[in-house]
Amino acid sequence: MSQAPADWLRPAWPAPPHVGALFTTRAGGVSQPPWGSLNLGDHVRDAPEHVQANRARLAAVLGARPVFLQQVHGTQVVELNADSADGTQADGAVTAEPGVACTMMVADCLPVLFAHPGARVVAAAHAGWRGLAAGVLERTLERFEALAQQQRAQAATKFEVSDTLAWLGPAIGPRQFEVGPEVREAFMHADAGAQACFLPQPGGKFLADLPALARRRLAAAGVTRVYGNDGSDAWCTVGDAARFHSHRRDQAHLGGAGRMAACIWLHD
Numbered sequence: 001m002s003q004a005p006a007d008w009l010r011p012a013w014p015a016p017p018h019v020g021a022l023f024t025t026r027a028g029g030v031s032q033p034p035w036g037s038l039n040l041g042d043h044v045r046d047a048p049e050h051v052q053a054n055r056a057r058l059a060a061v062l063g064a065r066p067v068f069l070q071q072v073h074g075t076q077v078v079e080l081n082a083d084s085a086d087g088t089q090a091d092g093a094v095t096a097e098p099g100v101a102c103t104m105m106v107a108d109c110l111p112v113l114f115a116h117p118g119a120r121v122v123a124a125a126h127a128g129w130r131g132l133a134a135g136v137l138e139r140t141l142e143r144f145e146a147l148a149q150q151q152r153a154q155a156a157t158k159f160e161v162s163d164t165l166a167w168l169g170p171a172i173g174p175r176q177f178e179v180g181p182e183v184r185e186a187f188m189h190a191d192a193g194a195q196a197c198f199l200p201q202p203g204g205k206f207l208a209d210l211p212a213l214a215r216r217r218l219a220a221a222g223v224t225r226v227y228g229n230d231g232s233d234a235w236c237t238v239g240d241a242a243r244f245h246s247h248r249r250d251q252a253h254l255g256g257a258g259r260m261a262a263c264i265w266l267h268d
Helices: 048-062 129-134 136-154 181-188 192-197 210-220 247-254
Strands: 019-023 065-068 077-079 092-095 100-106 110-115 122-127 165-168 198-200 206-208 225-228 260-266
Touching: 019 048, 019 110, 048 065, 048 260, 065 260, 077 136, 092 100, 092 136, 100 110, 100 122, 110 136, 110 210, 110 260, 122 129, 122 136, 122 260, 129 136, 129 181, 129 210, 136 210, 165 210, 181 192, 181 198, 181 206, 192 198, 192 210, 210 225
Parallel strands: 065 100, 077 092, 165 225
Antiparallel strands: 019 260, 092 122, 100 260, 110 122, 110 165, 198 206
16 A cells, blocks of 8 residues: 555544545646646546546555546445446445445535444445435435445344444535525425525525535434534635645636545455
């Protein structure tokens, strides 16, 4: 295994020792501007050889194989194993197999990682506002819990959903995420209390708090042990151009935005 750049994030959460997790930043790669230097997305017009080299560097740090999905802001969840190929269309992933990393690429959307102190199962979800409103966290949790329940049944022990751990990674922050009324309506359709996560702005717009919306969805699903992104500026991808890629910040004036990755895997 290679050493991760000091700039990368390792979740501060009480995951068991057999779980590995990290979040990449812009540091440690070979891509040139505007994707510099660690871009992991192969769909953003970066040089393919640079993306391949960056992905190889990530795999060397993980000591596991990151499986890159084709993310479409949906709710499809896939179970990964050693034979899983890159490019499967999904926005959530679960695995019980060591050496395979559930990997979500982001550049403003919210990555969510899942672990459980009593099960050798991990999961990850890509939660932009569309996927979050459509239920990607709930669908990921369903697959995660089903896989964990299988393990616990074999061990004749009980699985408690309330013990599930979730970590929220960097994302566009509540002072930057301006949305239209249709976004607010999409969340309030399922949860009237979600209106507290939208701050009215001139012209009928709103500032949306994506991490707070995710925490509401997780709490409703029985997951309250939530760590990481609390909506403060330090977690905002838009506000820290030196550290984070941001589609909203960079696409218009730079013509491109790289992708970071949130990864979670099981050690042997």
